[in-house]
Amino acid sequence: MDKVTILDLKKMKDEGDKISVLTAYDYPTARILDECGVEVILVGDSVGNVVTGRINTLPVTIEEMIYHTQAVSRAVKNALVIIDMPFMSYQTSIEEARKNAGRMIKESGAEAVKLEGGVNMEETIKAITDIDIPVMAHIGLTPQSIHRMGGYQIQGKEDKQKEKLLKDAQAVERAGAFSVVLEVIPKNLAKEITKILGIPTIGIGAGIHCDGQVLVIHDLLGMSGEFRPKFVKKYINLEELISKAVKEYITEVKDIKFPGNKHSFH
Numbered sequence: 237m238d239k240v241t242i243l244d245l246k247k248m249k250d251e252g253d254k255i256s257v258l259t260a261y262d263y264p265t266a267r268i269l270d271e272c273g274v275e276v277i278l279v280g281d282s283v284g285n286v287v288t289g290r291i292n293t294l295p296v297t298i299e300e301m302i303y304h305t306q307a308v309s310r311a312v313k314n315a316l317v318i319i320d321m322p323f324m325s326y327q328t329s330i331e332e333a334r335k336n337a338g339r340m341i342k343e344s345g346a347e348a349v350k351l352e353g354g355v356n357m358e359e360t361i362k363a364i365t366d367i368d369i370p371v372m373a374h375i376g377l378t379p380q381s382i383h384r385m386g387g388y389q390i391q392g393k394e395d396k397q398k399e400k401l402l403k404d405a406q407a408v409e410r411a412g413a414f415s416v417v418l419e420v421i422p423k424n425l426a427k428e429i430t431k432i433l434g435i436p437t438i439g440i441g442a443g444i445h446c447d448g449q450v451l452v453i454h455d456l457l458g459m460s461g462e463f464r465p466k467f468v469k470k471y472i473n474l475e476e477l478i479s480k481a482v483k484e485y486i487t488e489v490k491d492i493k494f495p496g497n498k499h500s501f502h
């Protein structure tokens with residue numbers, strides 16, 4: 237398989253092939269996902285919650301994003317690697333956004349950036365794509381807006397919100413985004429957006445009709461503890477498997493069974 241590009245994703249939408257996207261934040265996970273053939277690896281600012289245990293994504297810094305994306309990029313041969321722009325790296329001014337997007341691409345090894353927002357980010361997305369940095373947009377439930385939204389609840393249920401989301405979707409396409417994440421919106425609204433846009437829609441909690449799907453890898457693997465939103469499908473309970481292995485190790489150390497002859501030098 238060749239390196240996936242943004243053109244491949246557009247082609248997949250046009251030909252009705254679904255796009256698989258997963259998050260990764262470290263070298264070994266990225267290597268496995270890439271070898272499995274996922275088309276896109278997103279180094280999400282969800283690293284803040286999932287890997288570093290914060291209560292939301294707001295404290296995540298540009299440096300952290302670059303650090304994690306460098307590790308991912310070193311492992312990936314085929315998938316398109318996207319780096320999330322963290323809170324306050326693109327909201328203060330268009331110049332700042334452009335400079336930070338440039339730095340993040342230059343230093344991280346990613347091929348595209350992602351940022352949250354619709355109509356309010358139209359100019360910013362245009363400015364970044366104008367200097368040839370591909371932008372994935374993100375609308376609906378946007379975790380960096382947690383304090384405005386007052387929680388992680390479904391967006392676009394009422395008519396007014398629905399109209400706003402349709403405008404957001406059209407704005408990011410007009411601005412030059414190559415794709416858009418639709419997070420936690422009704423599936424029929426996601427269907428409508430997917431139909432009217434020429435760029436691929438990537439859903440998370442947005443139903444089956446999107447052009448592709450994204451999940452946080454720790455959720456899919458069952459490593460997110462009690463966190464279990466409706467849209468997450470736990471494909472395996474890795475937490476259970478890890479606990480079992482670690483407990484066995486502890487017991488063997490205490491019972492003087494590990495290391496055995498096989499694991500010792502003679």
Ligand code: KIV
Binds near residue numbers: 279320440452
């Ligand atoms: O930060 C993230 O991982 C994301 C995805 C859930 C879309 O934004």
